[in-house]
Amino acid sequence: MSNTAKVFVPADTTARSLGADNVAAAMAAEAQSRGAAVELVRNGSRGLYWLEPLVEVAVGDTRMAYGPVEPKNVAGLFDASFLTGGKHPLALGPTEQIPYLAKQTRLTFARVGIVDPLSVDDYRAHGGYRGLANAIQMSGEDVVATVTNAGLRGRGGAAFPTGIKWKTVLTAPAEQKYVVCNADEGDSGTFADRMIMESDPFVLIEGMTIAGLAVGATRGFVYIRCEYPQAIRTMRAAVERAVAADLLGEDIMGCGRSFHLEIREAAGAYICGEETSLLESLEGKRGMIRYRPPLPAIKGLFAKPTIVNNVISLASVPIILDKGADFYKNYGTGRSRGTLTVQLAGNIKQGGLVEIGFGPPLRDLLYDFGGGSATGRPIRAVQAGGPLGAYVHPSQFDTPLDYEQFAAVGAMIGHGGLVVFDDTVDMGEQARFAMEFCAIESCGKCTPCRIGAVRGVEVIDRIRNGVNESSNLELLRELCDTMVSGSLCALGGMAPFPVLSVLNHFPEDLKARA
Numbered sequence: 066m067s068n069t070a071k072v073f074v075p076a077d078t079t080a081r082s083l084g085a086d087n088v089a090a091a092m093a094a095e096a097q098s099r100g101a102a103v104e105l106v107r108n109g110s111r112g113l114y115w116l117e118p119l120v121e122v123a124v125g126d127t128r129m130a131y132g133p134v135e136p137k138n139v140a141g142l143f144d145a146s147f148l149t150g151g152k153h154p155l156a157l158g159p160t161e162q163i164p165y166l167a168k169q170t171r172l173t174f175a176r177v178g179i180v181d182p183l184s185v186d187d188y189r190a191h192g193g194y195r196g197l198a199n200a201i202q203m204s205g206e207d208v209v210a211t212v213t214n215a216g217l218r219g220r221g222g223a224a225f226p227t228g229i230k231w232k233t234v235l236t237a238p239a240e241q242k243y244v245v246c247n248a249d250e251g252d253s254g255t256f257a258d259r260m261i262m263e264s265d266p267f268v269l270i271e272g273m274t275i276a277g278l279a280v281g282a283t284r285g286f287v288y289i290r291c292e293y294p295q296a297i298r299t300m301r302a303a304v305e306r307a308v309a310a311d312l313l314g315e316d317i318m319g320c321g322r323s324f325h326l327e328i329r330e331a332a333g334a335y336i337c338g339e340e341t342s343l344l345e346s347l348e349g350k351r352g353m354i355r356y357r358p359p360l361p362a363i364k365g366l367f368a369k370p371t372i373v374n375n376v377i378s379l380a381s382v383p384i385i386l387d388k389g390a391d392f393y394k395n396y397g398t399g400r401s402r403g404t405l406t407v408q409l410a411g412n413i414k415q416g417g418l419v420e421i422g423f424g425p426p427l428r429d430l431l432y433d434f435g436g437g438s439a440t441g442r443p444i445r446a447v448q449a450g451g452p453l454g455a456y457v458h459p460s461q462f463d464t465p466l467d468y469e470q471f472a473a474v475g476a477m478i479g480h481g482g483l484v485v486f487d488d489t490v491d492m493g494e495q496a497r498f499a500m501e502f503c504a505i506e507s508c509g510k511c512t513p514c515r516i517g518a519v520r521g522v523e524v525i526d527r528i529r530n531g532v533n534e535s536s537n538l539e540l541l542r543e544l545c546d547t548m549v550s551g552s553l554c555a556l557g558g559m560a561p562f563p564v565l566s567v568l569n570h571f572p573e574d575l576k577a578r579a
């Protein structure tokens with residue numbers, strides 16, 4: 066047995082922004098000066114962001130956690146024999162036993178924070194590529210049926226059944242088909258896509274390869290948010306390594322079939338996350354919405370049948386093909402099957418990534434996992450599902466995490482982002498922001514959104530300035546109705562939802578300011 070200690074210092078963007086690179090450098094220097102045999106692994110983050118930089122050391126089969134570590138703590142950690150799991154004020158015990166992690170069900174994120182992100186061997190040693198190996202032995206119809214039976218629904222926002230989308234592409238006759246991964250991740254408070262790409266890129270590549278082989282698509286693209294330079298670099302490096310290992314490109318795993326993958330940097334607009342706009346952008350054009358029908362599954366990229374799926378949807382496919390549809394659908398509730406990757410953000414004490422089966426109430430996420438607000442003040446509102454999602458009122462915090470039950474209270478789960486606000490928030494300002502955001506991000510193709518959002522800001526300003534308050538409140542509701550029913554896509558069609566939630570649940574904030 067080697068005496069070399071394995072130390073893990075995360076290299077994901079959040080950990081690095083909190084000083085993980087300096088900690089890694091200090092670890093390496095300290096090990097050298099003490100003549101300690103240390104193998105430093107730059108893993109992904111476990112997603113316990115308030116504890117980053119979270120340093121782990123492998124002690125036998127257990128990983129012991131220490132955090133948050135600063136460079137000035139490093140010498141003390143060595144003095145405390147942390148390489149063998151020694152006691153220290155920053156010691157958190159075995160990582161897997163930290164309640165935040167122990168209470169989760171990590172299926173899609175099973176390897177995140179555990180593997181060396183760019184090691185194909187590490188990925189395979191932790192169950193990677195078993196799903197693809199199974200899929201290669203199956204017919205395309207059977208693979209699509211497995212994804213359908215697992216109950217997987219799109220994690221990008223609309224929660225459309227993934228298998229049904231794939232079936233449309235499978236049965237569409239065409240010489241060329243495509244698989245496009247939507248990694249634009251524009252929703253406020255979200256980072257799950259980035260974590261996958263930076264911390265376990267092969268799970269996404271494997272999921273896309275399974276999709277390509279199943280529906281007969283030989284080419285794929287990952288359209289990655291341009292503000293994610295590290296994810297772009299990691300994905301490019303991972304693609305190269307997958308090709309070198311015959312897991313991507315020509316003759317995948319010797320099966321005689323091919324799937325080629327390209328990484329593309331996104332244009333930098335919220336609307337480019339909408340799938341038809343994304344396809345325009347991928348084709349080199351300005352990101353504008355396309356009329357539907359035809360659906361992208363029939364006429365998508367370069368007018369060919371195209372699967373467009375979110376990162377988490379595609380990254381959930383390998384485990385379904387590895388362990389079977391029944392295994393996956395066993396988790397969850399109602400029509401929301403499998404696990405949801407919740408991202409806790411905003412004014413929250415313990416922000417980070419929580420993967421759990423659908424079903425628990427929102428309250429559990431906010432208090433059991435999140436620990437309440439970071440300021441210690443009461444939580445007054447939570448915006449769920451991104452900038453187009455309603456503000457959830459505390460009276461609705463018992464709503465279970467379930468697509469239909471959220472919809473029943475006028476809210477949405479979307480991509481799983483939760484942005485928390487304490488009781489100092491001005492909800493009138495938040496309502497104004499929803500309209501302003503829509504006005505700025507509108508692609509301009511249809512009038513209710515392009516003009517309506519600008520008028521929305523003006524009407525809210527009039528209300529807040531005490532100008533004809535009651536008639537302007539009425540006008541605001543009418544304007545919201547017009548945008549909801551008349552907009553061409555969900556940007557204009559849903560931007561009124563946060564506004565309506567303020568009107569309905571926080572009316573005291575949408576009135577003339579004192």
Ligand SMILES: Cc1cc2nc3c(=O)[nH]c(=O)nc-3n(C[C@H](O)[C@H](O)[C@H](O)COP(=O)(O)O)c2cc1C
Binds near residue numbers: 220555
């Ligand atoms: C304005 C707007 C922005 C969107 N942004 C994203 C995004 O950043 N990422 C994403 O996966 N889906 C986004 N969507 C949803 C996509 O249009 C599409 O439904 C999704 O990529 C389909 O993948 P899924 O079925 O796996 O969720 C957005 C939709 C709208 C209307």
Ligand code: SF4
Binds near residue numbers: 507508509514557
């Ligand atoms: S709703 Fe807005 S973003 Fe969507 S098509 Fe109309 S103008 Fe463009």
